[in-house]
Amino acid sequence: MTKKFKFKEKTRCRFCRSKIAWIDYKDVHTLQKLCTNQGKIFSRKRSGNCAKHQRMVKRAIKRARIMALLPYL
Structure with missing residues (x-):
């Protein structure tokens, strides 16, 4: 009995899939x-x-923290 191996597709970055070039710090x-x-x-x-x-x-998260859009630790 031989086992059939299936190759797992490599998961891509969510931003690469959406073709987002820049991540905005205001998008909380x-x-x-x-x-x-x-x-x-x-x-x-x-x-x-x-x-x-x-x-x-x-970088976006750190900028959002400085602008008080996201909390620090």
Whole structure:
């Protein structure tokens, strides 16, 4: 009996799928999805972002914290 292996498709970043070029710090609803309840930023592995968009998310969240749109830890 042979086992059939199925190749799992590589999951793409949600921002790459939507072809979003820039992540806005004023889009609080999207940024809250990428943070825990305590305000910590999810890792790339957990959020599923590519490296480029993870850096943009990090910058956007930090800017939103400075502008008091998101809470600090």
